[in-house]
Amino acid sequence: MTTLFIPFKTGRLLILADLHHEEGLDPFVMFGLDGLDWDSFDAVIIAGDIADDAARNWVPAIDFLSRYIMRERLCILPGNHDYFCMHLQADDDLHRIAAAADVQFLQKSELHHGATRILASTLWTDFALLGPDSVPQSTAVAQPWMPDYRSIFQAREGADGNGSLPEFITPEDTVEVHRDHRAWLEQKLAQPHFAGPDGETIVITHHGPSMLTAGKLTPQSPAFHSDLSDLIARFNPSRWYFGHSHRRLRAVQGSTVICNVSLGYPEDSRVPGEHPLSELCLFESKPHWPSAAEMEGKVGIEAMPVADTKVDVDHPSTRLPVSQSLGMSRIQIIHARFFPVSETQSVLEQRLTGFLKRWRRRPQSGPGSESGTLSGSQDIKENQQPLTALSNRDYQRITARAERFLECRRRASNLGHLKDADRERLRPLAAGVDVSTIPSRDLADEIAATVHAAMPWMAGATQVIWEAFHDCARSGRPLHFPPILLNGPHGIGKTVWARLVSDQIGVPAEVVNAGSENAGFGVAGVQRGWSNARPGKLIECILRHRMGNPMFFVDEIDKAGTATSDKGLSFSLEAALLSLLEPASNSMWACPFFEVAFDVRHVSWLFATNDISKISPPFLDRCRVVHVEAPTLEQLREFVRRVGTERGLSEDSIWAVLAALDQVATRHRPSLRTVLRLIDKAVWLQSRPRPN
DSSP states (O other): OOEEEOOOSSOEEEEEBOOOGGGOOOHHHHTTOTTSOGGGEEEEEEESOSOSSHHHHHHHHHHHHTTTSOGGGEEEEOOGGGGTTSBTTTHHHHHHHHHHTTOEEOSSEEEEETTEEEEEEOOOOOSOTTOGGGHHHHHHHHHHHSGGGGTSBOSOOSOOSSSOOOOBOOHHHHHHHHHHHHHHHHHHHTSOOTTGGGOEEEEEESSBOOGGGSOSOOTTGGGTBOOOHHHHHHHOOSEEEEOSSOOOOEEEETTEEEEEOBOOOTTOOOOTTOOOHHHHSEEEOOOOOOOHHHHTTEETEEOOOOOOSOOOTTOOOOOOOOSSOEEEEEEOOBSOOOOOTTOOHHHHHHHHHHHHHHHHTSOOOOTTSOTTOOOOGGGSOGGGSOOOOOOHHHHHHHHHHHHHHHHHHHHHHTOTTSOHHHHHHHGGGGGOEEEEEOOOHHHHHHHHHHHHHHOGGGHHHHHHHHHHHHHHHHHOOOSOOOOEEEEOOTTSSHHHHHHHHHHHHTOOEEEEETTTSOTTHHHHEEOBTBTTOEEOHHHHHHHHHOBSOOEEEEEOGGGOOEEEOTTSOEEEHHHHHHHHHOTTTGGGEEOTTTOOEEOOTTOEEEEEESOGGGSOHHHHHTSEEEEOOOOOHHHHHHHHHHHHHHTTOOHHHHHHHHHHHHHHHTTSOOOHHHHHHHHHHHHHHHHSOOOO
């Protein structure tokens, strides 16, 4: 299991449970939490019961939460209600739903935040809160009373040959999951803390871990809480947060503070000893700067690329001597919904048929049944069992219902107009895409300093990206910079600088030669109806790398041509780029080929021109224009020394290149392109085989 990493900014965490968004209310207002400084939280963790039926209700619940907190800072742990209408082992499905909504899914997950280790799992219960001997009685009470056991399916896949679906879970099924989650917690708690003796550990579960926070005990209490006092005494975590019972109680066991952080329903009754939720749900981590060894294996942390010894003419150096690594987050980039391809018309009809059969043979509670309980089918005599045979009218209604369901899905997906092959090309984006983030302003300083040291004559452009990276570090947004237009003569290193920057920030880079591209089609794509219809380089890059913040360098933008259709319509590269650069529209940019909206606001755009007078005013308005002067002879000499050393040239070879450069300078002003050719020639001469 990979360790997750929460970027440390303020150190503040907000932990809550039992959102129950299906109720359609704002529980934050109900509990006075709407007035919190939500922007100050490094992460918000919801410990279960986000909404009944996650497949249908998680997306609107996450949309609601995103009003308060950015999606990339939101983590959700499933509770029992989140598995309703799903399998008990549906964590992979829940993970996909969360990823598609651009939030982090937790289940048996370890997170690091500053000096805090966070362990999160649903936990469930062992029904032994009242003692080991009480387990049979506790499960007998829970099975007819808890909705879990008539709303969650067992993990068996497929039908049994009679058109029925998997049966509902039993308490024994959830006890088995509880044992697995408890074993995982024990294993993780037994491991040394990554931050040493100063580190803290907090545990987050949906179900309760202690009798001390169970309130007044009832026969139903074992369905909400387990007694993990031995585990708590052995490992002494700093905090244990949970929900489920909707009782905001707090207790201290040894040195562990146990807090119930439930939001719950408005009609929930209050019990003595409850605390204000705002006193229970906040945690502040201490800072901790991880070593390089600690960063190994963490999602959200990736090593910067290291230069290969083979360097081409436009790629002189990619080595970045910085002390920290970039972070990684996920965003939802496509405005579409993807549904399981396995849920065909016949599968849906089979599911509805099985449900109707089970519904008709469900136990009937009559006047003779005990109050507050449901009679099991074993209590009904055989000749009183309801008939389950279905009529032709039943099957017709099932078919019509399945057809309507699939049609509603098709409309809701925004993908119904696509062919199956094109829809499957986009399916990998359903789980979101990675984006690089920058964890600190110090790292922004180091990147800018490295770029400036390599090419000091590009100081104006380096200043723009430095300011942008500072803003990304402060806000937590994905790493990118505003559109930059470099204006300057040939051969000063605009392309070299672009590649250098892309390597330092570790994102995919695409180079587009505007003079050779067919108008805007190469970047944006060709809409359907044209004979050469295809996606553009932008969407192809995102699909190929699964990255949402690539960098595009468009060279010679002043030489971009215009294409004209046989109907007299004109298409230019500038026109295609305007909507991609406009902040008001690039979060919903419509791809001409797929005719689906994409969020491309985190793409970094860099343009180069030799004649700014040929660029239209609307395009200039969307760019930061940087006028670049040619490097001085001394700057070129320093470039030779640095790049020659990186490429393994000897002192004699570097001296020879410098001598050749001085010779060229007597005839005309040398360009960076000339310098790179001289270095390449020296590398070849130094490494060529010599005759004996």
